[in-house]
Amino acid sequence: MTGDRILVQLKHVVNEVAKIAHETFPKLIEIKTDIPRDLWTVSADPTQMHQVLLNMLVNARDAMPHGGTLSISAENVNLDAGHSHTQPGATPGPYVSIVISDTGTGIPADIQGKIFEPFFTTKEIGMGTGLGLSTTLAIVRSHGGFINLTSEVGKGTTFCIHIPATGTASGEALASVKADLPMGHGELVLIIDDEAAVREITKETLEVYGYKAITANDGAEGVALFAENAKDIRVVITDMMMPVMGGEAVIVALHKRDPGVKIIATSGLTDKRKIVTPPDARVRVFLTKPYTAEKLLTTLKAVLRGGGLKA
Numbered sequence: 001m002t003g004d005r006i007l008v009q010l011k012h013v014v015n016e017v018a019k020i021a022h023e024t025f026p027k028l029i030e031i032k033t034d035i036p037r038d039l040w041t042v043s044a045d046p047t048q049m050h051q052v053l054l055n056m057l058v059n060a061r062d063a064m065p066h067g068g069t070l071s072i073s074a075e076n077v078n079l080d081a082g083h084s085h086t087q088p089g090a091t092p093g094p095y096v097s098i099v100i101s102d103t104g105t106g107i108p109a110d111i112q113g114k115i116f117e118p119f120f121t122t123k124e125i126g127m128g129t130g131l132g133l134s135t136t137l138a139i140v141r142s143h144g145g146f147i148n149l150t151s152e153v154g155k156g157t158t159f160c161i162h163i164p165a166t167g168t169a170s171g172e173a174l175a176s177v178k179a180d181l182p183m184g185h186g187e188l189v190l191i192i193d194d195e196a197a198v199r200e201i202t203k204e205t206l207e208v209y210g211y212k213a214i215t216a217n218d219g220a221e222g223v224a225l226f227a228e229n230a231k232d233i234r235v236v237i238t239d240m241m242m243p244v245m246g247g248e249a250v251i252v253a254l255h256k257r258d259p260g261v262k263i264i265a266t267s268g269l270t271d272k273r274k275i276v277t278p279p280d281a282r283v284r285v286f287l288t289k290p291y292t293a294e295k296l297l298t299t300l301k302a303v304l305r306g307g308g309l310k311a
């Protein structure tokens with residue numbers, strides 16, 4: 001489920017689906033929206049985002065056959081490391097959160113765990129395929145996001161969709177942030193990471209700041225890409241913790257191919273000593289994930305200038 005990813009202002013997508021709801025939902029349903037203008041940007045497939053939100057709104061509509069209130073709101077949130085523990089698989093960092101609330105039937109506790117399963121529906125035959133939420137969840141996950149659900153029978157339901165933010169502010173603000181951080185000049189960077197969200201955010205950031213980037217999903221692919229593009233690649237950013245071919249093996253292979261290769265190692269591990277021990281003196285810098293755009297860009301600049309032996 002990987003569509004074309006571009007920098008998306010989710011507020012436009014949210015406003016678009018809200019407009020469809022306004023025009024087509026029964027008048028007994030009151031629709032409220034609260035979308036801040038400075039909502040951060042995300043790296044997403046806008047068509048898929050549209051599909052996700054529309055399914056949520058249609059579900060809310062169907063849950064209110066006698067009318068009610070449908071609220072759609074959005075906000076910028078920073079998920080800290082502590083919080084991300086409550087959300088397995090969620091990387092700490094900036095997210096755009098979209099909240100869709102209805103005052104409908106609610107979802108009984110015993111079926112809350114089933115609604116994301118393919119073909120689970122409580123709708124009459126011909127009224128729903130039960131594929132809406134399973135597709136929605138797959139799309140959100142493929143964007144590195146997650147969904148929270150709270151519901152009470154007879155009161156209503158709230159779905160909260162989190163999508164990782166790539167721009168720290170709206171287009172305008174991003175431009176001003178941009179001016180303060182060291183820009184690249186078209187240097188090619190190879191990003192090796194098994195986590196799609198990390199790869200995409202890193203690539204996106206580098207491209208916004210004047211670099212070129214290519215990505216590999218695992219160590220073997222990374223080594224192959226390096227072999228093909230060794231002449232052009234200026235820096236390699238590699239995750240240390242990857243299945244099959246881990247960072248250590250990648251570093252050895254890259255170094256064999258080009259002893260002058262500049263490598264930035266990254267890991268979610270906080271214990272640096274584990275990684276920057278002698279065999280990896282080839283590693284210029286160690287970055288702890290999640291890293292900010294600022295940390296990434298300043299580190300990259302230092303490495304390109306030939307410095308940065310210490311993290």
Ligand SMILES: Nc1ncnc2c1ncn2[C@@H]1O[C@H](COP(=O)(O)OP(=O)(O)OP(=O)(O)O)[C@@H](O)[C@H]1O
Pocket residue numbers: 055059060063102104105106107115116120121122123127128129130131132133134157
């Ligand atoms: N806002 C909501 N309020 C109450 N129940 C809901 C809500 N959203 C989803 N559900 C429950 O979850 C089930 C699955 O939703 P899902 O979107 O996957 O399929 P569907 O809406 O039944 O069919 P489809 O989306 O394919 O037309 C619904 O049938 C309904 O029982």
Ligand SMILES: [Mg+2]
Pocket residue numbers: 055058059128132133
């Ligand atoms: Mg549905």
